[in-house]
Every structure is written in structure tokens, then in C-alpha cells.
Amino acid sequence: MPNRYAPAHVCKSGCNSAKNTQHFGSAIRAEFPLLVGLGTVAIFLVVGSDLNELTTRALPLLGVFVWLFAVILWSAMCVVRHADCLAIKLGEPYGTLILTLSAISIEVVMISTAMLHGANNPTLGRDAIFAVIMIALNGLVGLSLMLGGLRYREQHYNIQGVNAYLNVIMALGVLGLVLPNFTTSTSGPTFSTEQEIFFASVSLLLYAIFLLIQTLRHRGYFLDVKEIATQHSPRHLARVRSTGFHAVMLLLYLVTVIFLAEKFAIPLDNSIEQFHMPQAFGGAIIAALVL
Known part of the structure; x- marks a missing residue:
């Protein structure tokens, strides 16, 4: 009797092994950008000072700039991919919140390192x-x-959620980008220390209120009422793994992007100097990487 069922057992075990190998290979191919990013991190940890010295010349500077820009952009796209998978697992609006916080983290680090x-x-x-x-x-x-x-031809969207987003964006945009042009306490379009504290406090308060609206009080404003979870295609669902896997990969990609963003600040700043680019070029590059 055992011999009778042995071939089926062996076949099942072999099929499972082949399937696991296939899944592992698929995961490696999907996360290949992480290997590239970690390899770039290792290179800069070992010979980063030598590469920074090379960026004083135009051609090596251009090469390092394009190299880091491509790796950071590739890794940032993977951050979006894993945040999107978490959005599918956790549901809205938490998925959008995760993606927003990830993008903000990258942007804040890049701006801070470039300015410093x-x-x-x-x-x-x-x-x-x-x-x-x-x-x-x-x-x-x-x-x-x-x-x-x-x-x-015709698209459906939640007008209440759109209005909530636009109201916060316009308020913060006017406070941060327009109001400094009309202040008289300092010379130029800048804030005084007291005004900076006020602006930071108002910004945090507005975003806190927005989060309460988005996640608690008016959560329905940010949901598509016509969307049905079962409408996702099987191909899309096949790429969604466990919540823990996507959370870990999201953090790994974020750490990689943050580290490389610090290194990218040097060729970005040198590019503005050597190629006589406008000062707004740095902001546009950072915005392109984040978005």
C-alpha cells in the first residue's frame, strides 16, 4: 500500500518544490532594483570619498549624477509599488497615507541633505x-x-475627497509660497523666527485635522464607492504578497533611497555650480524623483 501512493507523494513534493523555486525566482526578479540599490550603497560606502573627488570634473560628475538619479528613481518606484500593495492589503485610506508618508520621507531627506x-x-x-x-x-x-x-471616456471620482485635498494644498501653498512675499518683518520673501513657528504650527494643525477627516470622521470621502474589491485582475493580485513582506521591502527601499539621497546631494549641488544651472533646478530634480 505505501508503494502504491509513493509516486503521487513524490510528484506532489516535486511540484511544490518547483513551484517554490519559481516563486523565489519571481521574487528575486521583482526585487532586482533592491540589489542594484544595495550594490550602489556598498560602492559609496567603500569608495564614496573618491567618487566625490571625481565629481569636481564635468564628465565624471555627469556620470555619477545620472547613475544616482537612475538608481534612486528606480528604488522610489519600488517604494510606490510596495505601498500600493499595502494599500490593497489594508484598504483605503491607509494605503494612500502610507504612500504619502513614504514620499514625504524621501523628499524631506533629499531637501535637507542638499541644503546642508x-x-x-x-x-x-x-x-x-x-x-x-x-x-x-x-x-x-x-x-x-x-x-x-x-x-x-468617462471617469468617476469622489468630489468630496478631491475638495478636501485641494483645500489643504491651497492653504499650505498660500501660507508657505505666497505669504512670505508680503511680510515686512524681514528683508526679502522670508519669514521671521516667530512667523516660522506660526507657519509650522498651522501646517501641523491643518494636516492633523486632515488626517482625522481622512481616517476617522469622513473616511468615505476618500473611498471609491463604486469600486469592488473582487474586480482586481488575477495578474495584479498575484503580485500581492503578505503584509509583512511588503512592509519589510518598503522599509528596505526607503532606507536605500534615503542613504543614496544623501550621496546625491553632492553631485546635485556641484552640477548647479559647474553647469551654471538655475537655482530652481535642484527643486525640480527632487520633485521629479519624489513624484
């Missing part, structure tokens, strides 16, 4: 935020509406 590295671009933070608003509201939203209209 060189004193020739003190307005980098303002330029980056302005570029993000312009690219997001004009570029990405416009492109999404155009492509969505061409494919689906």
Missing part, C-alpha cells in the same frame, strides 16, 4: 515644494485626466 551640503541654494526647499505642487496639480492630474478620458 551647499550654501549656494538656500531656497531649495521652497523651489522643491513649488515644483511638487506644479508637477502634481498641473502635470500628473492633467495627464491622468487626459489619458483616463481617452481610455474610459
Whole structure:
């Protein structure tokens, strides 16, 4: 009797082994950008000082700039991919919140390191935020509406959620980008220390209220009532793994991007100096990486 069922057992074991090997190979291919990012991190840990010295010349500077830009952009796209998978696992609006916090973390680190590295671009933070608003509201939203209209003819969206987002963005945009032009306590379009504290406090308060609206009181504003969870295609669901896996990979990609962002600040700052680029170029590059 045991011999009778042995072939089936062996076949089942072999099939499971082949399936596990296939899944492992698929995971390795999907996370290949992480290997590239970690390899780049290792290179900069070992010979980072030598590479920084090479960036004083135009051609090596261009090579290091393109190399780091491509790796950071590739890793940032993987951050979005894993955040999107977590959004599917956890549901909205928590998925959007995870993606937002991930993008903000990358942007804050890149702006901070770039500003701390060189004193020739003190307005980098303002330029980056302005570029993000312009690219997001004009570029990405416009492109999404155009492509969505061409494919689906008519699109459905939650107008209440859109209004909530736009109200917060416009309020923060006016406070941070417009109001400094009309203050008289300091010379130039800048805030005084008291005004900076006020602006930071109001920004935190507005975002805290927005989070309460998004996650608790009016959560339905940020959900698509016509969306059915079972409508996801099998191909998309096949890429979604466990919550722990995507959370760990998201953190690994974030750490990689944050480390490389610190290294990217040097060639970015040197590029602005050597190629006589406008000061807003740094903000546009950071916005492009984040978005």
C-alpha cells in the first residue's frame, strides 16, 4: 500500500518544490532594483570619498549624477509599488497615507541633505515644494485626466475627497509660497523666527485635522464607492504578497533611497555650480524623483 501512493507523494513534493523555486525566482526578479540599490550603497560606502573627488570634473560628475538619479528613481518606484500593495492589503485610506508618508520621507531627506551640503541654494526647499505642487496639480492630474478620458471616456471620482485635498494644498501653498512675499518683518520673501513657528504650527494643525477627516470622521470621502474589491485582475493580485513582506521591502527601499539621497546631494549641488544651472533646478530634480 505505501508503494502504491509513493509516486503521487513524490510528484506532489516535486511540484511544490518547483513551484517554490519559481516563486523565489519571481521574487528575486521583482526585487532586482533592491540589489542594484544595495550594490550602489556598498560602492559609496567603500569608495564614496573618491567618487566625490571625481565629481569636481564635468564628465565624471555627469556620470555619477545620472547613475544616482537612475538608481534612486528606480528604488522610489519600488517604494510606490510596495505601498500600493499595502494599500490593497489594508484598504483605503491607509494605503494612500502610507504612500504619502513614504514620499514625504524621501523628499524631506533629499531637501535637507542638499541644503546642508551647499550654501549656494538656500531656497531649495521652497523651489522643491513649488515644483511638487506644479508637477502634481498641473502635470500628473492633467495627464491622468487626459489619458483616463481617452481610455474610459468617462471617469468617476469622489468630489468630496478631491475638495478636501485641494483645500489643504491651497492653504499650505498660500501660507508657505505666497505669504512670505508680503511680510515686512524681514528683508526679502522670508519669514521671521516667530512667523516660522506660526507657519509650522498651522501646517501641523491643518494636516492633523486632515488626517482625522481622512481616517476617522469622513473616511468615505476618500473611498471609491463604486469600486469592488473582487474586480482586481488575477495578474495584479498575484503580485500581492503578505503584509509583512511588503512592509519589510518598503522599509528596505526607503532606507536605500534615503542613504543614496544623501550621496546625491553632492553631485546635485556641484552640477548647479559647474553647469551654471538655475537655482530652481535642484527643486525640480527632487520633485521629479519624489513624484
